[in-house]
Amino acid sequence: MRTHYRFKLFIVLFALANVITITITTLDYFRLKQQIIEDNQFKIEHATDTVKYALKTIDKAYYLLDEKTAKSMEIHTSALQEKYNLNPNFETWDFIELSKQMKMDIYIMDENNIIIYGSVPEEIGVDFSECCTSFNKILNKRRDEGKLFIDGIDLDQQSGEAKKFSYMATKDKKYIIELGYSLKNEEIFQQFNFLTIIDELVPNFELIEELHVLNFGGLPFGTTRGYKISTEQRKAFEKARENNEIVEIKTKHNGENVIIRYVPYYSEYDDGENTKIKVVEIMYNTHDLDDVLHENLKVFVVQLIIILVVTILVSSLIANWFAKPVYLAFHDSLTKLKNRAAFNDVIEQLLVDRKQTISLLMMDLDNFKIVNDTMGHGKGDYLLYLIGQTIKETIKVEGKAFRLGGDEFAIVMPNANKEESIQLAKKVIQAIEDRLNNENEINTFAVSVSIGIALSEETDNQESLYKKADIALYTAKDKGKNQFIVYHQGLMRDMLENEA
Numbered sequence: 001m002r003t004h005y006r007f008k009l010f011i012v013l014f015a016l017a018n019v020i021t022i023t024i025t026t027l028d029y030f031r032l033k034q035q036i037i038e039d040n041q042f043k044i045e046h047a048t049d050t051v052k053y054a055l056k057t058i059d060k061a062y063y064l065l066d067e068k069t070a071k072s073m074e075i076h077t078s079a080l081q082e083k084y085n086l087n088p089n090f091e092t093w094d095f096i097e098l099s100k101q102m103k104m105d106i107y108i109m110d111e112n113n114i115i116i117y118g119s120v121p122e123e124i125g126v127d128f129s130e131c132c133t134s135f136n137k138i139l140n141k142r143r144d145e146g147k148l149f150i151d152g153i154d155l156d157q158q159s160g161e162a163k164k165f166s167y168m169a170t171k172d173k174k175y176i177i178e179l180g181y182s183l184k185n186e187e188i189f190q191q192f193n194f195l196t197i198i199d200e201l202v203p204n205f206e207l208i209e210e211l212h213v214l215n216f217g218g219l220p221f222g223t224t225r226g227y228k229i230s231t232e233q234r235k236a237f238e239k240a241r242e243n244n245e246i247v248e249i250k251t252k253h254n255g256e257n258v259i260i261r262y263v264p265y266y267s268e269y270d271d272g273e274n275t276k277i278k279v280v281e282i283m284y285n286t287h288d289l290d291d292v293l294h295e296n297l298k299v300f301v302v303q304l305i306i307i308l309v310v311t312i313l314v315s316s317l318i319a320n321w322f323a324k325p326v327y328l329a330f331h332d333s334l335t336k337l338k339n340r341a342a343f344n345d346v347i348e349q350l351l352v353d354r355k356q357t358i359s360l361l362m363m364d365l366d367n368f369k370i371v372n373d374t375m376g377h378g379k380g381d382y383l384l385y386l387i388g389q390t391i392k393e394t395i396k397v398e399g400k401a402f403r404l405g406g407d408e409f410a411i412v413m414p415n416a417n418k419e420e421s422i423q424l425a426k427k428v429i430q431a432i433e434d435r436l437n438n439e440n441e442i443n444t445f446a447v448s449v450s451i452g453i454a455l456s457e458e459t460d461n462q463e464s465l466y467k468k469a470d471i472a473l474y475t476a477k478d479k480g481k482n483q484f485i486v487y488h489q490g491l492m493r494d495m496l497e498n499e500a
Contacts, residue, residue: 021307021311022304022307025300025303025304025307026300032296033296036296040207040286043207044207044208044261044282044284047208047211047282048261048263048280048282051211051213051280052263052265052280055213055265055267055278055280056265056267056268066164069164069181070150070166072102072104072181073104073148073150073164073166073179073181074148074150074166076102076104076179077148077166077168077177077179079102080098080106080177080179081168081170081171081177084170084175084177085171088170090108090116090117093117095117095118095119096119098119099119102179103181104179104180104181105118105119105120105123105163105179105180105181105182106118106119106177106178106179106180107119107120107123107177107178107179107180108175108176108177108178109128109139109175109176109178110174110175111173111174111175112127112129113127113128113129113136113139113140113176114126114127114128114129115178120180131217131219132216132217132218132219134216134217135216135217138216139167139176142167142168142169142176143169143173143176144169144173145169146168146169146171146173147168148166148167148168149166149167149168150164150165150166151164151165151166151167151270151275152164152267152269152270152275152276153183153270153275154215154216154275162182162183162184162221163180163181163182163183164180164181164183165178165179165180165181166178166179207284207285207286208282208283208284209253209258209283209284209285210253210281210282210283211280211281211282211283212280212281212282213265213278213279213280213281214237214278214279214280214281215275215278216241216275216277216278218234218237218238218279220281230251232249232251233249233251233260233281236248236249236260236262237262237279237281239262240262240263240264240279241262241264241277241279244264244266245264246261246262246263246264247261247262248260248261248262253283256285257285257286258283258284258285258286259283259284259285259286260281260282260283260284261281261282261283261284262279262280262281263279263280263282264277264278264279264280265277265278265279265280329341330342330345332388332403334381334384334385334388334403335384335385335387335388335389335403336388336389336392337388337391337392337401337402337403337409338400338401338402338403339402339403339404340402340404340405342402343402343404343410343412344462346400346402346412347360347412347462347465347466348462350412350414351456351460351461351462351465356414356415357415357416357417357455357456358412358413358414358415358416358455358456358465359399359412359413359416359417359418359420359421359453359454359455359456360410360411360412360413360453360454360455360456360465360466360468360469361399361410361411361412361413361421361424361425361428361451361452361453361469361484362408362409362410362451362452362453362454362466362469362470362472362473363391363408363409363410363411363428363449363450363451363452363473364407364408364409364449364450364473364477365383365384365387365407365447365448365449366446366447366448366449366450366477366481366482367445367446367447367448367481368380368383368384368406368407368447369407370445371383371442371445371447374445375441375442379441379442383439383442383447384403384407386435386436386439387407387409387432387435387449388401388403388409390428390431390432390435391409391411391428391431391432393431394424394427394428394431395411395424395427395428398413398416398420398424399411399412399413399414399416399424400412410469411424411428416455417455418453418455418486421453421455421486422453422484422486425451425453425484426484428449428451429448429449429451429482429483429484432448432449433448433482436448448481448482449482450473450476450477450481450482450483450484451472451473451476451483451484451485452469452470452471452472452473452474452475452476452484452485452487453469453472453484453485453486453487454466454468454469454471454472454486454487455486455487468487469487471487471491471492472484472485472486472487472491473485475491
């Protein structure tokens with residue numbers, strides 16, 4: 001029984017300690033996990049902010065210092081317009097020589113916004129209606145307006161080289177004359193080149209696979225035309241550009257899972273419709289994040305195992321310390337049966353449920369005082385222990401046995417009827433008789449047991465039920481001992497008459 005209490009106490013302590021420690025450890029795990037994720041995001045945001053700052057710096061520099069280039073574009077566009085008025089046959093134009101004189105690239109677009117002539121052979125044939133639908137709409141609008149449009153930093157369709165472009169339709173609206181001025185040799189661009197910054201950033205961040213700055217049409221600066229974005233990427237890019245919001249997608253790159261983030265950048269200084277908006281595309285893996293999180297999970301599991309082992313040891317130790325006093329608080333040290341305190345608790349709990357009938361068997365040893373006085377308290381204690389063990393072995397699971405004090409014992413049978421109570425009383429009387437027959441010294445004093453049985457009623461409480469069983473016990477002893485009596489109303493009347 002003591003082992004049972006120690007085990008229950010161990011389970012309670014073990015569960016409590018584990019709930020507390022595992023909760024704390026779990027919260028710490030998720031806190032650390034969140035911190036790792038935030039650190040990872042900080043690196044991505046730092047790289048993005050660095051590129052955006054470089055874009056802003058070069059935009060501002062060109063805004064303050066680009067007046068000369070814009071003026072040259074205006075003069076050269078006017079000269080080409082005049083040349084077209086005098087000679088509209090582009091077949092006769094020497095675009096290479098004109099480009100050398102102006103130190104700018106020259107492109108001629110037809111009514112469908114296809115480059116049909118120019119100083120850069122690789123660009124001839126570029127169809128803006130196919131490659132760049134958004135920019136194609138802008139070109140149509142500019143053709144209708146017929147004014148000179150000078151944009152900020154944009155890219156060459158073929159090489160990805162950063163350039164400055166101007167656009168102006170001819171008076172007959174049949175063509176658009178486009179000039180392109182390379183920025184790579186400009187001192188401003190060399191000092192604030194965001195492409196150089198990108199090239200430096202990528203190797204410094206292992207998680208970053210690729211980093212691009214995309215123009216209005218979704219083409220990356222500094223990348224050859226071979227770079228293609230998927231339909232999924234195109235949708236994410238356009239959403240970021242149109243809604244001015246950060247968009248992320250999960251996809252695969254070279255067979256590995258990656259995350260691509262699109263961060264819109266709106267220039268404060270560039271008023272060009274197609275160059276004011278750029279999008280930073282940053283592709284990053286989660287290798288380091290996954291590795292750190294996996295390592296963190298391993299540490300978490302190890303911590304849980306250590307906690308489990310420690311709590312088992314500590315709970316076992318504490319359970320051993322406290323099991324004995326807890327056990328003794330509700331058990332009789334001599335017979336090992338439950339004591340009166342436990343008896344009171346059990347009766348009180350059972351009486352709460354009025355749906356079941358409780359049978360209480362009160363027992364008292366006959367002639368115990370003679371044994372105690374004649375043979376000494378040692379033999380008396382032995383007899384009490386013997387009776388307690390016999391009762392316990394006899395009732396098994398039919399009820400709960402108690403020693404209430406002295407030579408008084410009790411059995412509580414939950415949900416029992418009169419017949420079951422009588423059968424158990426007979427078994428107990430017979431078992432004690434058989435056991436004492438083997439005790440020659442004690443048997444000479446004719447030790448036996450008397451039992452009073454009381455069955456609970458709806459109006460009974462602990463005190464009334466006990467009193468009924470006690471009256472039945474008193475009657476059994478009065479009628480000759482070594483027998484049982486079941487309480488009925490007549491017993492109370494008889495006892496009162498006898499007392500009178």
